[in-house]
Amino acid sequence: MNEIFLARKSSHFFGGLRMRMVIGLAMFSAAPSYAANCEFQKDQKTKNLTFTIPSDLRVPRDAPVGTVVWESAVQSGAGANNADVCADTHKWGLVNGVGASASAARKTELPIGTTGLAWSFVYENSKGKLIVEDLSLGGFSQGGGRYGWENTKLQLQIKKIGPVTAGASVPAGRLGYLNKNNEIDLFSINTSNKASVGTRSCKTPDVVVRMGDRNRVGQFKGVGTSLAPVNFSINLKECPSAISKVSYLLKPNTQIVDATQTVVALDAGSVAKGVGLQVLNQNGKPVTLNETVVYSEYDKVGGNFSIPFKAAYYQTAPVVEAGSANSSLTLVMSYE
Numbered sequence: 001m002n003e004i005f006l007a008r009k010s011s012h013f014f015g016g017l018r019m020r021m022v023i024g025l026a027m028f029s030a031a032p033s034y035a036a037n038c039e040f041q042k043d044q045k046t047k048n049l050t051f052t053i054p055s056d057l058r059v060p061r062d063a064p065v066g067t068v069v070w071e072s073a074v075q076s077g078a079g080a081n082n083a084d085v086c087a088d089t090h091k092w093g094l095v096n097g098v099g100a101s102a103s104a105a106r107k108t109e110l111p112i113g114t115t116g117l118a119w120s121f122v123y124e125n126s127k128g129k130l131i132v133e134d135l136s137l138g139g140f141s142q143g144g145g146r147y148g149w150e151n152t153k154l155q156l157q158i159k160k161i162g163p164v165t166a167g168a169s170v171p172a173g174r175l176g177y178l179n180k181n182n183e184i185d186l187f188s189i190n191t192s193n194k195a196s197v198g199t200r201s202c203k204t205p206d207v208v209v210r211m212g213d214r215n216r217v218g219q220f221k222g223v224g225t226s227l228a229p230v231n232f233s234i235n236l237k238e239c240p241s242a243i244s245k246v247s248y249l250l251k252p253n254t255q256i257v258d259a260t261q262t263v264v265a266l267d268a269g270s271v272a273k274g275v276g277l278q279v280l281n282q283n284g285k286p287v288t289l290n291e292t293v294v295y296s297e298y299d300k301v302g303g304n305f306s307i308p309f310k311a312a313y314y315q316t317a318p319v320v321e322a323g324s325a326n327s328s329l330t331l332v333m334s335y336e
Contacts, residue, residue, distance in 0.1 A: 101134050117159065158195075246335055
C-alpha cells in the first residue's frame with residue numbers, strides 16, 4: 001500500500017493533501033502403520049518425474065491463498081515402468097521433501113520451506129482428475145490388486161499458501177515423492193532448476209500533492225464550490241511484462257463528506273474548518289472511491305505509466321476558517 005498524502009502545511013491559509021526452564025514428560029505414539037503388502041511388480045521401479053519451472057517465477061502480490069501461480073505441462077504416465085501389486089487395502093499419497101507436512105485444512109498443498117508457497121501433484125485418468133493428498137494425513141485408500149500408471153496424466157502445480165517471503169525460491173532437485181503404503185515410492189517428483197520468486201507488481205512511490213500556499217478563504221463562493229484544482233499523478237514504475245491487467249483502489253483515511261462529489265474530510269491535525277478535499281480524474285470529474293478501477297491505459301509489454309488526477313479544496317460549510325488543511329488516501333494496487 002502507498003499513501004497519497006494530499007497535504008502540505010501553509011503559513012497562509014491551508015496547505016496540502018498528505019527464557020525459563022521447563023521440565024516435562026512426553027508421550028510418544030507410533031507412526032501410522034499399514035499392512036506390509038505392497039511391492040513393485042517384476043522389473044518395475046520408482047519413476048523419476050522432472051519438471052522445469054520458469055527461473056523467474058512471478059507471484060501476484062495480491063493473489064489470494066490457494067492461487068495456482070504456475071503449473072507444468074501435462075506428462076503422460078505411459079512407459080512409467082513402476083507398476084505395483086498390493087495384497088490388501090492400503091494407503092497412498094505424497095511425502096514432502098522440502099518442508100513440513102501439509103495442513104489438515106489443505107491436505108494437497110505441501111509447503112516449500114517457509115516461502116509461503118507449496119507444491120501439489122495432479123493426476124488424471126479415466127475416473128477423473130484429482131490432486132494427491134499428503135500421506136501423513138491419510139492420503140487415498142485403495143483395495144488390493146495390481147496397479148499401473150500407463151493411462152495417467154501427471155502435472156505439478158506451485159501454489160500460494162500465505163505471504164510470500166522476500167527472496168523466496170523453489171529449489172532444484174527432489175520436491176518429494178509419491179509413496180504407497182509407506183513401502184514403495186512410485187514417483188520421485190523433481191525440478192530441473194531453481195526458480196527465484198518475484199512479486200508481479202509495479203513500483204508505486206508515495207505521492208505528495210503540493211496544494212500551494214495561495215489559497216484564501218475569500219476565494220470560495222459558497223458551499224459546494226471549490227478552488228482551482230492541482231494536477232498530480234500516481235506513477236507505476238518498472239512494470240514487468242508478465243502483468244496483463246492493473247487495477248487501483250483509492251481508500252480515504254478520513255471520512256467521506258460527499259460521496260457524489262468525492263470530497264473527503266481533513267485529518268485530525270488540520271486547523272481549517274468548513275473545507276474538505278476533492279479528488280478528481282484528469283477530466284475534472286469526481287473519481288471513484290473505495291472501489292477497484294481497472295487502469296485502461298496499461299500496456300501488457302510493461303514499463304512506466306502515470307495515472308493522472310486532480311485535487312481541489314471544496315467548501316463544505318457556510319463558514320470557512322483558515323488554517324492548515326491536510327488529508328490522505330491509501331492507494332491499493334492489484335495485478336493480474
